[in-house]
Amino acid sequence: MQQALIQNAAIKKLIESYKTIWSLNHVSALAFWDMNTYMPLEGAKGRGEALGKIALLTQQAFLDKSFIDLLSAAKSQHSLNEYEQAVIRLLQRSLKFYQALPPDFIEEFVRVTSEAHFSWKAAKEQSNFSLFEPHLQKIVELTRKKASYLGYKEHPYDALLDEYEEELTTKEVEQYFSELKEPLIALLKKIRSSRNYKEEHALENLDYNVENMKRLTNQLLATLHYNMDHLRVDVAPHPFSTTIGVGDTRITTRYEGKDFARSYSSTIHEYGHALYDLQTHEDLYYTPISGGSSLIIHESQSRFWENFIGKSLEFIHALYPELVQMQPELKNYTPEQIHHYFNIVKPSLIRTEADEVTYHLHVLIRFEIEKALIDNKVEVKDLPALWNKKYKEYLGITPPNDSEGILQDVHWSQGSIGYFPTYSLGTALSAIWKSHLEKELGPISALVSSKAGLKQIQDWLKEHIHQYGSTHTFGDLLRKKSSEPFSSKYLLDYLTDKYTTIYSL
Amino acid sequence: MQQALIQNAAIKKLIESYKTIWSLNHVSALAFWDMNTYMPLEGAKGRGEALGKIALLTQQAFLDKSFIDLLSAAKSQHSLNEYEQAVIRLLQRSLKFYQALPPDFIEEFVRVTSEAHFSWKAAKEQSNFSLFEPHLQKIVELTRKKASYLGYKEHPYDALLDEYEEELTTKEVEQYFSELKEPLIALLKKIRSSRNYKEEHALENLDYNVENMKRLTNQLLATLHYNMDHLRVDVAPHPFSTTIGVGDTRITTRYEGKDFARSYSSTIHEYGHALYDLQTHEDLYYTPISGGSSLIIHESQSRFWENFIGKSLEFIHALYPELVQMQPELKNYTPEQIHHYFNIVKPSLIRTEADEVTYHLHVLIRFEIEKALIDNKVEVKDLPALWNKKYKEYLGITPPNDSEGILQDVHWSQGSIGYFPTYSLGTALSAIWKSHLEKELGPISALVSSKAGLKQIQDWLKEHIHQYGSTHTFGDLLRKKSSEPFSSKYLLDYLTDKYTTIYSL
DSSP: OOOOSOOOHHHHHHHHHHHHHHHHHHHHHHHHHHHHHTOOGGGHHHHHHHHHHHHHHHHHHHHOHHHHHHHHHHHTOSSOOHHHHHHHHHHHHHHHHHHHSOHHHHHHHHHHHHHHHHHHHHHHHHTOHHHHHHHHHHHHHHHHHHHHHHOOSSOHHHHHHHHHSTTOOHHHHHHHHHHHHHHHHHHHHHHHTSTTOOSOOGGGGOBOOHHHHHHHHHHHHHHHOSOTTSEEEEEOSSOOEEEEETTEEEEEEOOOSBOHHHHHHHHHHHHHHHHHHHTSOGGGTTSTTSSOOOHHHHHHHHHIIIIIIITOHHHHHHHHHHHHHHOGGGGGSOHHHHHHHHTOOOOOSOGGGOOTTTHHHHHHHHHHHHHHHHTTSSOGGGHHHHHHHHHHHHHSOOOSSSTTTTTSOSGGGGTOOSOTHHHHHHHHHHHHHHHHHHHHHOOGGGTTTSHHHHHHHHHHHHHHTGGGTTSSOHHHHHHHHOSSOOOSHHHHHHHHHHHHHHTTO | OOOOSOOOHHHHHHHHHHHHHHHHHHHHHHHHHHHHHTOOGGGHHHHHHHHHHHHHHHHHHHHOHHHHHHHHHHHTOSSOOHHHHHHHHHHHHHHHHHHHSOHHHHHHHHHHHHHHHHHHHHHHHHTOHHHHHHHHHHHHHHHHHHHHHHOOSSOHHHHHHHHHSTTOOHHHHHHHHHHHHHHHHHHHHHHHTSTTOOSOOGGGGOBOOHHHHHHHHHHHHHHHOSOTTSEEEEEOSSOOEEEEETTEEEEEEOOOSBOTHHHHHHHHHHHHHHHHHHTSOGGGTTSTTSSOOOHHHHHHHHHIIIIIIITOHHHHHHHHHHHHHHOGGGGGSOHHHHHHHHTOOOOOSOGGGOOTTTHHHHHHHHHHHHHHHHTTSSOGGGHHHHHHHHHHHHHSOOOSSSTTTTTSOSGGGGTOOSOTHHHHHHHHHHHHHHHHHHHHHOOGGGTTTSHHHHHHHHHHHHHHTGGGTTSSOHHHHHHHHOSSOOOSHHHHHHHHHHHHHHTTO
8 A cells, every 4th residue: 555645643734724724715716617607797796795705714714823833833843755845835835925915905805806807808898998997907006015015025026926936036037038039039930931821711710610619629528538527618708727626627618609729729728727636646635735836837737738739730630520520611621731720820919819939929918018017117097008019019910909909818807917927938848848758758749649648648747747736846846857947948949840840941 | 865774883793794604605505506516526525525614614703702792782782673683683593503513513414415415316316225325324313413402392303493494393384284184185186086187198208309498498587587697597406596695596407308397397486486585675685684594485485486477377378489489399289288287286206396286295294204213213224115105105106216206305415304394384375475466466367478467476576575585584574464374274275276277176
């Protein structure tokens, strides 16, 4: 029999006490999922009230003297293993967060963002920024306050980054983008001047039947995954993945009825997130290190599945019969043509639909805007103009309206400022994992056509990443595989290789 | 401008403090809804853990010294109005409950019942009582304990009844059934010997298309209701209604693909529950008296809509085009024939599908079994045999298997023992409301064919019942309309009239 990962009695007692917090997280995650899927429209205000109080109870549970005593007792233990140390590290991190923020602030933040979510939805639907503006104004003010409560060494934005990615700094993100930006723009230029470059692809305009596409989603998940009793998929305007409890991870996707690659990619992307949480070692269930808390690691998993598997020629070949069943017109296209459609590179307006090359420029724009907002260098009312200016500058295009511009992402309405950079850094990390995995298992392309091959990938990811949950920071996890520091090098090499082939550069 | 219903400052402070409990109830209701609709199968254990902790937090919030102090301060206030008095009455009732039950007991009860729910489901699917037996054994033991913790004057079952219906006693329920039983059996006998009596109706065996029936459900709700932004419908094996928060009430229905009256009746039944909660006066939102807590009043609303509106010839006439659209074969049946199908009386196995006459015998059987269980006069292992014996005795039929017998209802798996009697008493109360409403507005049958007529009914129910939420016990609410004591007389008169016509007795 294997020894349990958590051995120390003081840590076990701490985890037992943590179950109250775990339970509050459980119901909050459920309430968030529901708010984005099934909640009736008029439930918004009450949901905001409830989530505000639940956030307060969470804070109270962290600040409870008996919990703090258990945490102190655990800290004084000797020779803890890596899991036990991680339990302490993550609980201390949360405790510090809850000690820094006043209860009134926490309740207000949750209430304001719960309500803002619905004003954002309405503003987006009507493409009218002014409906969302006062809510965003409030959120930005609260976020500035949050940064000062949380504290930082160099830049207030550091405090926000750290919330999503432990220890990540503004300087590191700036450094990362400074290496990535020029080569990406150069690659984009090369692609745009290739003979194979096209502004339009017929499949982008193909209308699809939503019911059939839903069946394809289910088929796709049944192909990718090995157990549908702990995973489900629903519909949400902005797809996401969430782990609600043990054996209960949920993804969402969307169906616009057009350009089916978007729905397809969303599903596989979110599946990559889900798999990370689902493959945590079972000894870590109900502990603070179950599932992933590093958003960079998380995104490295979603982008891994989305780009290396979902968009690979070999997987499309394997799924071809199901694709044709979904939409009979697809029989007029070869798998190679569908593969090309899935991998079109061109400047576009919507981040979540962007190709792998321009994607990072979308993230860079948000990073620059957020930094300026937190630095008081731009006002909320001027955001639509700033947004459009940056899109013109980096991508050469201008959104025709706010819905496709400043209002496109859900994040700010949820108070998630400091989150976007992890999308790009996570993608860069996915390319590093790819290189390691391929050194050990051979090319991913040779594995994606069969259940057995997919299982090899899942097992590799489990062994090197998933089983640990949040035991390690992304830097520490990477160092377990290699002494090479994190960089965008693997991402750039991968993109250059891939698109040199596709566009015959 | 109208004066607010809650005026007293001490009561307002108490309600503000109650918001934490309100929020815990909100997330618990959501978790329960989710468990019965969308939760992945393997989420059961984690959900049980979380709900156990949330129940403990609810208890802690009630027992919190500052909350008890606010409640005491509120109690010492003079000249409180009926709403303010009700806030105190209901909070004291809950406080008494939480003071009586030890925290360990509460957590265990929630955890055991959350897990039992899934063993019940499996047992029902496989028609195998032994899968559920150990869980039920545990639940019965815990329930006996609960009765002794809660205390009672005459019978331990009184303590259980009181949880669902304030102050209801075993003696009262016995008295009620003793008046009802013989006349019902006599009426049933008369119907069964009528020329029009049939054991089978062709429509019972008509297969329907589930997608079309779902459309009919939506149509039906759109016909009945005036605002679909605060109400939604989903699918659950055992239909229920729940109010999760302000502006967020949900019902569920089911689709077996056969005998569409079952799905149709479930939907209208649950709508009746939902309407009660939705029509509470808005000043009572977020207070303990929002929505209905008396199950007898609640059931009087669901049965009102199910029986007096949904099963009326006039409403079926109005809905006839939609019914035919749902299932084209229905054009071969007149509205009168469909009305007859909706109102067939015959002994049957499943309570929720029983006709209005035999329904009460189903409830009586459960009441007698529960009483015996709590009295230690029967053991859990002997329940299937006892069940079958009583069905033979009261209804002359024997379930062919446990799935259609002892395992049919969800209640015991949820630890709801003492709940069933409210189904019958609530139905009797619905007949009393009918008589009052008709005295004031004329026959219901003349109102159900138009939106305006339905609105008159909704407004009447709001004025006399819904607006108060849980302000009054069912006895007090009834006394506002009449000095006549509660009895089954109106129910018996209504049933005799209705079926004398339908079966030409």
